[in-house]
Amino acid sequence: MAIKQMDSANKPISSDGRTYHVETRPGEVANRIVTVGDPQRARIMAQQLDLLLFEHSSHRGFLTITGLYRGLPLSIVAIGMGLSMMDFFVRETRMVVQGPLTIVRFGSCGSICDAKTGDVIIADSAFGINRNYDYFDTHTGTPYRLSSLEASDSMLAEHLVQQMQEHRVGREVVRGAVGNADSFYGSQGRTGDDFYDDNDALIPAIQEKVPGAVALEMESHMLFHLARMSTGRLNARPPSIRAACALLVFADRSGNAFISPEMSTQMVVAATKAVFDALVNDSPTQDGLHPSIGSV
Ligand code: R1P
Ligand code: URA
Structure with a gap:
């Protein structure tokens, strides 16, 4: 897309009404959303929509696909x-969608519990794992900071568990707290010789401080935190966003195994309907798609 004139430094919106980074505008995004990391995963999942209505790739790497599933809009x-x-x-999605938003993150993770590659993890809660930059100069405190737990929406999480079991996705569905690290390497306890990360003791420290910790990944805590903070500038309204998270185990950190590309694709295909069904069974019907959006 050619970059159109932006009309405010506070909330840049292009002259054709699109947000600056995600590049969507009102009417293009549904109130029920599955968010994934990998655009290829999004395209595989989109094949299981009943009808495609809209697709847009932004200049910053966001891909939005909207369609109908069981007659309901889903992005x-x-x-x-x-x-x-x-x-x-x-x-930016909150800026362009009116009414309640229900968001499921469907991602991958590294297991730090008994779950193996090919299992499914549903996050009951998430916590942040952040590199403590000052520690690397002062050696005071700890090299990584753990936040307190932020809960997922319990009803939505329950729907995800039920649907994963009903659709027989993975060998096991495990529930627990997910650590949202600010990197894949240092802050997830991956050790190596090139950088000073002081992280050999990080995973045991996480397991000790957060007894229910089951997996590590990179986005869930931010999603749950923003959902809880979607109460308006004065914190005076109930949250307008509900969020939950389902993760496929790609890395088994204790067994030191990583999933094959073939198995990860198979699992995404198998899990797609479970994620979609959890969303459409759960959320209130408030559908704000623009009537002018036709099928693509
Ligand atoms: C790292 O490989 C990425 O995989 C996980 C992490 O959160 C991080 O984004 O999730 P996705 O598979 O959804 O990208
Ligand atoms: N994604 C992560 O963030 N970590 C893993 O170990 C696997 C997937």
């Missing part, structure tokens, strides 16, 4: 990786 948004991308997605 899939691929956001890439990490906290900032989740922040862009949630805030």
